[in-house]
Structures are given as C-alpha cells and as structure tokens.
Amino acid sequence: MNIVIYDGSFEGLLTAVFEIYEYKILEPFICKENENSGSLFGNIHEAKSDKIKFARVYKKLKDKLTPNTFSQLYKTFLSEQKDIENVIYRYIVYVLASKQAVENNYAHPDVLMLQQTSRKVQREKHRMEAFVRFQLTKDNLYYCLIQPDFNVLPLISNHFEKRYADQRWLIYDSRRKYGLYYDLEKVSEVSLNFETDLNNAAAIKNICDESEELYQQLWQQYFSSVNIAARKNMKLHIQHMPKRYWRYLTEKRYKQE
Amino acid sequence: MNTDRITEKLAILADAAKYDVSCASSGSDRKNKNKGLGNTGNGICHAYTEDGRCVSLLKILLTNVCIFDCAYCVSRKSNDIKRAAFTVQEVVDLTINFYRRNYIEGLFLSSGIFTNADYTMERLIKIAKKLRTENNFNGYIHLKTIPGASEELIKEAGLWADRLSINVEMPTEKSLALLAPDKKQHSMLQSMEHLKNAIIQNKEEKKIFKKAPSFAPAGQSTQMVIGATPETDLEILYLANGFYKKFNMRRVYYSGYVPVSNDYRLPAIGTPVPMIRENRLYQADWLLRFYGFKVNEIVNKENPLLDIDIDPKLSWALRNLHFFPIDINTADKQLLIRVPGIGIQSVNKICAARKFGAITWEYLKKLGIAMNRTKYFIYTNNIYEKKDWQPWQIKQFILSEGKSKYKPNFSPQINLF
Numbered sequence: 001m002n003i004v005i006y007d008g009s010f011e012g013l014l015t016a017v018f019e020i021y022e023y024k025i026l027e028p029f030i031c032k033e034n035e036n037s038g039s040l041f042g043n044i045h046e047a048k049s050d051k052i053k054f055a056r057v058y059k060k061l062k063d064k065l066t067p068n069t070f071s072q073l074y075k076t077f078l079s080e081q082k083d084i085e086n087v088i089y090r091y092i093v094y095v096l097a098s099k100q101a102v103e104n105n106y107a108h109p110d111v112l113m114l115q116q117t118s119r120k121v122q123r124e125k126h127r128m129e130a131f132v133r134f135q136l137t138k139d140n141l142y143y144c145l146i147q148p149d150f151n152v153l154p155l156i157s158n159h160f161e162k163r164y165a166d167q168r169w170l171i172y173d174s175r176r177k178y179g180l181y182y183d184l185e186k187v188s189e190v191s192l193n194f195e196t197d198l199n200n201a202a203a204i205k206n207i208c209d210e211s212e213e214l215y216q217q218l219w220q221q222y223f224s225s226v227n228i229a230a231r232k233n234m235k236l237h238i239q240h241m242p243k244r245y246w247r248y249l250t251e252k253r254y255k256q257e
Numbered sequence: 258m259n260t261d262r263i264t265e266k267l268a269i270l271a272d273a274a275k276y277d278v279s280c281a282s283s284g285s286d287r288k289n290k291n292k293g294l295g296n297t298g299n300g301i302c303h304a305y306t307e308d309g310r311c312v313s314l315l316k317i318l319l320t321n322v323c324i325f326d327c328a329y330c331v332s333r334k335s336n337d338i339k340r341a342a343f344t345v346q347e348v349v350d351l352t353i354n355f356y357r358r359n360y361i362e363g364l365f366l367s368s369g370i371f372t373n374a375d376y377t378m379e380r381l382i383k384i385a386k387k388l389r390t391e392n393n394f395n396g397y398i399h400l401k402t403i404p405g406a407s408e409e410l411i412k413e414a415g416l417w418a419d420r421l422s423i424n425v426e427m428p429t430e431k432s433l434a435l436l437a438p439d440k441k442q443h444s445m446l447q448s449m450e451h452l453k454n455a456i457i458q459n460k461e462e463k464k465i466f467k468k469a470p471s472f473a474p475a476g477q478s479t480q481m482v483i484g485a486t487p488e489t490d491l492e493i494l495y496l497a498n499g500f501y502k503k504f505n506m507r508r509v510y511y512s513g514y515v516p517v518s519n520d521y522r523l524p525a526i527g528t529p530v531p532m533i534r535e536n537r538l539y540q541a542d543w544l545l546r547f548y549g550f551k552v553n554e555i556v557n558k559e560n561p562l563l564d565i566d567i568d569p570k571l572s573w574a575l576r577n578l579h580f581f582p583i584d585i586n587t588a589d590k591q592l593l594i595r596v597p598g599i600g601i602q603s604v605n606k607i608c609a610a611r612k613f614g615a616i617t618w619e620y621l622k623k624l625g626i627a628m629n630r631t632k633y634f635i636y637t638n639n640i641y642e643k644k645d646w647q648p649w650q651i652k653q654f655i656l657s658e659g660k661s662k663y664k665p666n667f668s669p670q671i672n673l674f
Binding site: 104107136142215251 | 274
C-alpha cells in the first residue's frame, strides 16, 4: 500500500488523484495530512495542492459526468466522512476507465456509496436552509450560528444570497470556525473568532436590536399556538427536528434551558 | 407596538387557523427582483410542531370574527371564544420580520367572514398587494378565497398570491347543508371553475407575452374534513379525483376531524382524531397522482373503504395477485411501480441499474427496499418467495413481521385477554 497525503481541500484531493495517475502509484491510499497515522510499511507520497493539476482533473470530470453526478461527487467530498477520499478516488477510476456512462450503475458499491453519501449531505444542506434562525443585531446584521454535521456552507451560500438580497447577514459554522458574510453586494468567506455563547439571553440583550426579543417571543408563541394537542406525535416531531439542532432553534431553545 | 396585545392576538389567530392543513410553499417560481426580499422555490419546512406537522408558512386568520355558523369550525358565530383581529400593517410586519429571520417561507392568510364576503376578501387582497408592491416581497403567499366573493376580487387576488384555495369542507352536499348551512357547494364549485379558467387563460397569455403578470402560479388547492360525517372513502376519493381531473387542483387535503364542539351532529369532544384513515387517504391520493392508479382500482363498489391495517397499494396487489410475481429484471416500469414496498425513487434506480447487469436479491436489500413486503410479488434469478399463498396468508405474514406504529389501533375490538 502506498499512502498519498493531501491537505484536506477539494483542490488537494483532485491534485492527489492527478498525481496517482502521473506517478503511476499502485494501490494508493489517500488520507489527510493530519490523519496520517504513519504506516510502517509502504511509501508516503505528499500531493501538494496544485491549481493546474486540479483544473485538469476538474475539467475531465466535468466532461465525463452529468452536472448532477458531478455535484454528487462534490457533496460526497463535503461529507468529511472517514475514508471518503478513497471512495471518491475509486469512483473516478471506475468512471474514467469505462467507455459508456456508468454513473447510474447503482449495483457498483462505490457508485451506490457516492449516491447515498451525497444524499445525506444534501439532506443536511436542506436542513440548514430550514433551521438557520437569524438574530438582528444593533448594527443591522442578521447573524446565525450553526454546527452542521457536514461542511455544507459552500452549498447553502447561493440560496441565502438570492433570498436575502436586501439585508446584511452572517452564517457562522462554529464547528469548522468559518462563516459566510453577505455585505449587500456579494458573499464572502470569513473566519473570525466568534464568541460561541451568543445564544444566551444576556448576550442577546447586549448586542441585539430591541425588536429582536419581541419577534423571538412572537415566533415561540406562534410555534406553540399552531400545534394541535389532540394530534400529538413526538416521534414524528423529533424525526423531523432531531434534538441535536434544538439549541440553535429559537422555538426549541428556551424550552430546553 | 403593544407587545402583550400583539402576542395575544397572534395566539388567538394562529390557533384558529391551524385546522387548515395546507402548508405547501412549493410550485411557484417567483424570483427575487431588484435586490428585494425573498425568493420562492421548492418550499422548505422550517419547523415541525409537536404533532409532527410542518411549519412552512405564517398561517393566520386576519380575524376570527365570523358571521357564519359552521358546526365543525372553532370560529363559528355561536362559539363562545375570544375574538381578535389584526390590522393590515400588523400582518405585514409579522410576515416580513419572520421571513427576514428565516422562520418562514411566506404567508398563508385566511379569515373569518365579517360584514360580507367581498369586504373580507378585499382586506386579504390589500395585505398581499402591500407585501408585493410596498415591501418588494417575493416570498410565498397563499390566500384563502372567501366563499361567495365576487369573480373580480378572485381575479385580483390571483395577481398577488402564489396559490388560492377554496375549501370544499365536506365530501358531499348533504353533509355541507347539515353542518354549514351558510355555505353552498354549488357556489364553491363555481368559484373553483372560475379560478381554473383564469389560471389557464393566464398560461396562454404567458405563452404570447412572456412578461404578462403571473396569476396564482402555484395553482389552487382545496381541503375536506374527514370523519365528521358518514361518507365512505369511495365518495371522498371520487370527489378528490374529480378535483384533480376537472379543476387541475394541485392538491386535495384531507383533514381528520378534531372535535371542537358538543354539537349533537358531530363526534363528541374527546373522540380520537381519525389519523390512520387520514394517512390511508393521503397514500391513496399519492397513488392517484404519481403511481398511475385509477381511482376505481383503489376503491370501488365492492371495496368502498380503504383497509386500515395495510396501505392501499398492498391492498390493490392482494386483490390482483394474478399480475404477480413479476421479474424485476424485465418488468415494465409501469408495473414495477405497482409492487408493494417499492417507491418511485427505487423504481428509477432499478431501471437505471438493470441496464448494466442482472439485479440480485442482495442489491434490492441494499437499495433499502422493504423486502418483507416486496418479496411476495417479485422474482429475480429464479429466487421467489411466493408459494401459491392466498392473499390473506400474505397479509398475515406481512402484518406479523411489520411493526406499524398504528398497530394498537388496528383492531376495533377490546382486548379481553
């Protein structure tokens, strides 16, 4: 086995794939640089992110795959799941080696894995589009903290930019320590040292616009008023709104505290 | 704004609106214009209440003051409850501020009828118009059409709203006359017809002038109350089918009756909500709309009621065992889609994958197909589970393996032992 190390970025991964072909590395095993446990046997090859190599693999995949499958591949990468690099690598090898389009051959384990993983990521993307709860600060910024299971910020940017085109907003991933900031012109990635306990009541009073508390209260009132007690179904409720998201949801947060 | 008063109003008017089931926010493609607020797409459920229902829209009544006296409705004239009314500006502020915080996809506005139908309808339109014109709001708006409102007003409503709906309320005219003497089924159907024609006309106009204003781009829907009156599923589904076919309805909603009254004409307070029946009706509705079933295959004179313990697709399959078993590798897509336990997503995957080679039993399991049901109806590589079993035997096997959440409710009999 030959270990190929990359820097954890999508660019890095495609560079690594390029170099495996370039140097004809046999039986490669791709892993992130900080996850390399150091194998006693086998060689280690370090693939440094390279714009040109990345672009060539990128173009090749764009030509070979439908837009939909290409996006599945990218989403699978964003899942950050263990060993996902090697699934993606095997998938690319399989796709490039086949003359006909094989991306729908769900009987192939890597094709199915890619499809299923990308769906999980897609679901998390959709959840974040649903579960973001903005709070309005005194200087007119709508901000929100999230901790998604997967790295979905790159996927939700477009949605929020189109929807909230006339307000400044910030969505910050406090697990991955970076966020998206929209300044009424464009969205940019920001990484800042954000206080992560901004969700407690005292902090809200200090930094939030005076209308913020009222609308949070109204939303909580609305949320409890539309419930039909005679149809109570907690199992379904939790299935749709898993508990791990509650601390970020205005309508659930106070009940929990 | 008086905080306590507005909170109280919201509590009253959201509570009164919650029996309207529809919360869809999809089907429209209103895009953000000139860096305004909002964008409409596939619809998002932003939250789920403890009853497991989706919260996608701010669903409220403008007022719960009503001159009608419909027995099944909390807001009926004769009911002794707190009444309240929003001002136009209050509804606009709530919608915009909830939307900006990403709580909702838009507004679902309905109302009790005050003064008369047209007066009420005008107020609803005013709110929608204000949101669109003064606030450049491109989120979703669903307006309830007040029964008896004039055609001109309905036409205007469609210019600002994404969806309009008129609730048929009861599956038959007889039940409507009994419980809602102020409402006439005839005039409701007439309004639906007007709406349908206006929507078709707008589509034609759009073909000629791309920039013609949209008219209710997400179409119309309706709702009926289930279990308050003695109609069979046959009557309900034939009516629904008629709505889909005749009026191009986007959705028909079935609302299991939640007892809100001691009226002798209705199930008593405390009677359980017919949730399983409602669920089976939705399943049947899906079969009609997406699975290519005809309504008389699901319910007919011999089977006027849907089975409560099994889903309507399985019921159909058990009544039609002569179609089965089918070969998963060669069967027609139209037939594959009718196999119990296989959904549309799985059918698409199977059809895509079998071009590359024969599909095995193991692969079907990996796909996440409910094999405990499916295995009686298909074969692959000559593996086949069915051994000339009778329909009732298959049903027993499936029921004994399954862990339906509804199981305790299946038997109407009291358990003696």
